[in-house]
Amino acid sequence: MATIGELLNIISHQWRQPLAQINAVTLDMYMDKKQDKLGEEELKKAIADIETTTQYLSNTIDDFSRFFIQEKEKVDFSSKVAIEKCINILSPSLKHIDIKVSILKDAKINGYITLYQQVILTIIINSLDAFESQKIQNPKIEIEVDEKEKISYVCITDNANGIKRENIDKIFDLYFSTKNDKKVSGLGLYIAKQIIHKNMDGTIRVENRGNGARFSISV
Ligand SMILES: Nc1ncnc2c1ncn2[C@@H]1O[C@H](COP(=O)(O)OP(=O)(O)OP(=O)(O)O)[C@@H](O)[C@H]1O
Numbered sequence: 721m722a723t724i725g726e727l728l729n730i731i732s733h734q735w736r737q738p739l740a741q742i743n744a745v746t747l748d749m750y751m752d753k754k755q756d757k758l759g760e761e762e763l764k765k766a767i768a769d770i771e772t773t774t775q776y777l778s779n780t781i782d783d784f785s786r787f788f789i790q791e792k793e794k795v796d797f798s799s800k801v802a803i804e805k806c807i808n809i810l811s812p813s814l815k816h817i818d819i820k821v822s823i824l825k826d827a828k829i830n831g832y833i834t835l836y837q838q839v840i841l842t843i844i845i846n847s848l849d850a851f852e853s854q855k856i857q858n859p860k861i862e863i864e865v866d867e868k869e870k871i872s873y874v875c876i877t878d879n880a881n882g883i884k885r886e887n888i889d890k891i892f893d894l895y896f897s898t899k900n901d902k903k904v905s906g907l908g909l910y911i912a913k914q915i916i917h918k919n920m921d922g923t924i925r926v927e928n929r930g931n932g933a934r935f936s937i938s939v
């Protein structure tokens with residue numbers, strides 16, 4: 721069992737991005753309204769964005785109770801659907817990113833879908849951070865999904881200049897971060913590894929490929 725402090729750290733980590741997302745959408749609505757640009761379509765889209773995000777937040781609570789109480793209530797889900805949900809949750813931040821999803825075979829995964837999504841979100845959000853810090857002009861994320869002999873493979877590759885050689889063995893360590901933002905905890909990939917290795921009996925790896933980082937998850 722995790723301590724209350726660890727649990728709070730993890731939950732606040734998981735909630736930061738979706739909460740910022742809701743904030744951004746409501747701020748957009750306010751600005752549009754002020755400039756008389758808030759039509760019915762914009763309103764519907766904003767409400768749908770908020771609904772998707774609050775639904776995700778709500779699901780995380782259920783998953784966390786399962787995760788920490790170690791109840792074995794895994795379900796079958798499609799890797800394609802999980803990835804689509806992540807892209808949906810992050811859609812306001814992905815507007816200027818060229819994101820390509822290739823499904824060779826839609827793998828069925830047995831486990832906790834929200835925790836799995838948390839891993840995908842962590843990887844994509846790290847790419848977004850790297851695009852910004854590296855000032856990448858044509859940011860691209862490529863997601864490939866495949867299944868071989870009942871094992872699902874998801875690879876996420878970006879073009880944000882990759883991870884420095886001296887850091888590549890440390891990025892899954894607890895509290896390891898190269899970002900000097902105060903809100904950053906260095907928990908993201910540590911939690912991701914715990915979820916994939918301990919909770920779902922899978923593996924998560926990283927390598928530099930081309931001009932970016934490539935994360936491979938197999939479950
Ligand atoms: N796609 C990427 N490109 C370059 N560096 C990356 C990428 N993904 C992760 N990293 C490196 O790995 C480090 C650890 O990532 P991790 O998500 O665990 O923590 P963080 O993003 O720094 O903080 P937070 O806990 O808020 O997520 C990052 O600080 C960064 O240096």
Ligand SMILES: [Mg+2]
Nearest residue numbers: 842846908909
């Ligand atoms: Mg991170």
